[in-house]
Amino acid sequence: EAGVTQFPSHSVIEKGQTVTLRCDPISGHDNLYWYRRVMGKEIKFLLHFVKESKQDESGMPNNRFLAERTGGTYSTLKVQPAELEDSGVYFCASSQDPQGNTDTQYFGPGTRLTVL
Amino acid sequence: KQEVTQIPAALSVPEGENLVLNCSFTDSAIYNLQWFRQDPGKGLTSLLLIQSSQREQTSGRLNASLDKSSGRSTLYIAASQPGDSATYLCAVDYTGANSKLTFGKGITLSVRP
Numbered sequence: 067e068a069g070v071t072q073f074p075s076h077s078v079i080e081k082g083q084t085v086t087l088r089c090d091p092i093s094g095h096d097n098l099y100w101y102r103r104v105m106g107k108e109i110k111f112l113l114h115f116v117k118e119s120k121q122d123e124s125g126m127p128n129n130r131f132l133a134e135r136t137g138g139t140y141s142t143l144k145v146q147p148a149e150l151e152d153s154g155v156y157f158c159a160s161s162q163d164p165q166g167n168t169d170t171q172y173f174g175p176g177t178r179l180t181v182l
Numbered sequence: 183k184q185e186v187t188q189i190p191a192a193l194s195v196p197e198g199e200n201l202v203l204n205c206s207f208t209d210s211a212i213y214n215l216q217w218f219r220q221d222p223g224k225g226l227t228s229l230l231l232i233q234s235s236q237r238e239q240t241s242g243r244l245n246a247s248l249d250k251s252s253g254r255s256t257l258y259i260a261a262s263q264p265g266d267s268a269t270y271l272c273a274v275d276y277t278g279a280n281s282k283l284t285f286g287k288g289i290t291l292s293v294r295p
Contacts, residue, residue, distance in 0.1 A: 070225070097280045108186075109271070111282040122282060157225065161280050169214055169233075169280055173226035 068092070070174035072158050078180045084146040087177045091140070091160030097121075098141050099161075099171060100133060104154035112156075115141060148181045155179070184209045184276045188286035195262055196294050203257040203289050205272030210250045213275040216283065217246050217257050220269045229257070229270075262293045 071090045079085050091098045100112040112131070113123040117138035126133070130149070135141040145152055155178050159171040185208045195201050205215070214233045218226040230239045230246040232255070238247040245258040259266055269290045273283035 099282065101283075101285075108287045109273075109283075109285040111284070114280075114282055116280075125282065159226075169275065170216065170228050170231050171283060172228060173218070175225035 070158055070160055070172055072156075072174040072177050074177060075175065076178045076180075078182065079148055080182050081150055082147045084144065085148055085179060087143045087145075087156055087158075087179070089141045089143070089158030089174060091158070092172055095160035095162055095172075096138070097161040097171075098135060099159040100141070100143055101157040101159065102154050103157070103176075104151070109157065112143075145179075148179075150181050153179055153181045184274070184284055186272055186274050186284050186286040188270075188272055188289050190289065191287065192290045192292070194292040194294060197262060197264060199262050199293075201259050201262055201291075203259070203270050203272075203291070205255040205257070205286055207253045207255070207274050207284075209276060210253055211276070212250060213278050213281065215246075215248055215255050216273045216275070217244075217255075218271040218273060220271060220288070222268075226271065262291075264293045264295050267291055267293050 073088045096117050098115040101109050103109040111125040114121045115135040118135050132144045155176040157176045158174045161171045187206045216231045217229045220226050232239050232248045243260040248255050269288040271288040272286045275281050
């Protein structure tokens with residue numbers, strides 16, 4: 067079974083540009099999460115989808131960040147316009163619904179975003 | 183404020199040593215706690231998940247314990263090997279089933295041959 071995949075693995079953009087990160091969760095997982103780790107800090111939660119609905123977006127830093135999950139499958143996280151402080155590693159994770167027997171979150175390899 | 187703390191930030195031990203990694207959390211009303219491993223440049227690999235009703239979980243040479251009353255969890259690694267070198271992260275679900283995780287900064291472990 068394929069794990070969580072993320073694309074691209076690394077992105078370098080200039081301040082003011084737009085970047086879109088993609089996450090493909092494990093097939094059949096209803097729950098999809100985005101997290102971010104900025105240098106020197108702990109991994110922090112951004113938002114949580116249940117299928118195509120946003121369950122919790124309390125961690126989104128501001129309105130420059132837009133997350134979508136089309137049809138409850140893959141998800142995209144767009145940053146527009148990017149600022150220097152947006153640099154970091156963006157992780158995606160997925161898990162099954164409680165009826166699916168597990169709370170374990172499975173993480174992707176992350177996308178390293180560098181804003182110059 | 184709900185936080186997770188992992189001290190020390192780094193640890194170096196000789197091969198073969200049994201070791202304990204500590205994790206503390208500020209609110210005892212947790213739903214579950216998860217330990218992860220991260221290798222350089224890689225994603226997070228789930229090691230063990232302990233539900234709030236459980237005291238410990240074991241997988242191979244790893245044993246994780248949970249003491250909610252004291253706000254602490256430990257990850258015990260038996261007979262450490264150089265391949266165990268990685269960053270170990272503790273994460274707490276304070277909210278409920280399949281909810282967001284609150285992470286510690288991690289402990290970078292180096293096992294010397």
